Amino acid sequence: MPSTFGAVHLAHEFLEAQVQEGDICIDCTAGRGKDTAFLCGLVGESGRVVALDIQQEAVESTKALIAEKGYEDIAEVYLDSHENVDKYAVAGTVAAIVFNFGWLPGGDHTKHTQTQSSLTALEKCLKLLKPDGVMSLSIYYGRDTGFEEKDAILDYISKLPVGEFAVVVSEFVNRPNCPPISVRIYRTNL
Numbered sequence: 001m002p003s004t005f006g007a008v009h010l011a012h013e014f015l016e017a018q019v020q021e022g023d024i025c026i027d028c029t030a031g032r033g034k035d036t037a038f039l040c041g042l043v044g045e046s047g048r049v050v051a052l053d054i055q056q057e058a059v060e061s062t063k064a065l066i067a068e069k070g071y072e073d074i075a076e077v078y079l080d081s082h083e084n085v086d087k088y089a090v091a092g093t094v095a096a097i098v099f100n101f102g103w104l105p106g107g108d109h110t111k112h113t114q115t116q117s118s119l120t121a122l123e124k125c126l127k128l129l130k131p132d133g134v135m136s137l138s139i140y141y142g143r144d145t146g147f148e149e150k151d152a153i154l155d156y157i158s159k160l161p162v163g164e165f166a167v168v169v170s171e172f173v174n175r176p177n178c179p180p181i182s183v184r185i186y187r188t189n190l
Helices: 007-018 034-043 056-069 082-087 115-128 147-158
Strands: 024-027 048-053 075-079 094-101 129-139 165-171 181-187
Touching: 007 034, 007 094, 007 129, 007 181, 024 034, 034 048, 034 056, 034 075, 034 094, 048 056, 048 082, 056 075, 082 115, 094 115, 094 147, 115 129, 115 147, 129 147, 147 165, 147 181
Parallel strands: 024 048, 024 094, 048 075, 094 129
Antiparallel strands: 129 181, 165 181
C-alpha cells in the first residue's frame, strides 16, 4: 500500500479494474493531469481520453504532463466546464468518467467546482456511460468551500435508480479535517 493512501489511490485502483484498451474515457476535472495521464495509460493508443477544466492553469498542467508522457495522440484537453461534457462524447459510449470535486491542487481555493454545474455534469455523464461503464468521484471539501456541493452530490447519487446503477461511497473515518470522500458508480448492463 502506498504511504499516501487516499482518494486518488482508490480511484485509480477502481479504474484500473474497469477500463480496457480502446475505451473512451473522460476526466471532467483535469486539474494537474494525473487522472488524464492514468486513463491514457489504460486505454492505450487505440483509446481516447477527453479532459476538461475551467482553469487555464489546469489545462496547461494537463497538456504538459500528457506531452511528457507521450500521450498527445490519445488525450484531448479542453478549457471548458464539466457541465458541457456532452459536447465531447455520444450517449452510451463512455467506459469511465472521473471527477475530482473541489479546487485545483496547489491552486487558488477561491476557484472551485460549483454545486449546480457539478450536478448538471453528473446528470449528463450518467447518460454518456455505456452499459457496464463506471464513474469515479472524489469529493474534496473543507475550509469554507464545498460543503453544499458535497451534500448535494451525495443526495443526488443516493437517489439513482437501483436497477440502473450501483453506488458505493467510501469515507476515511479516522482522518481529521474533512478527508475526501470516494464514490464509485457502476452502470448496470441495460
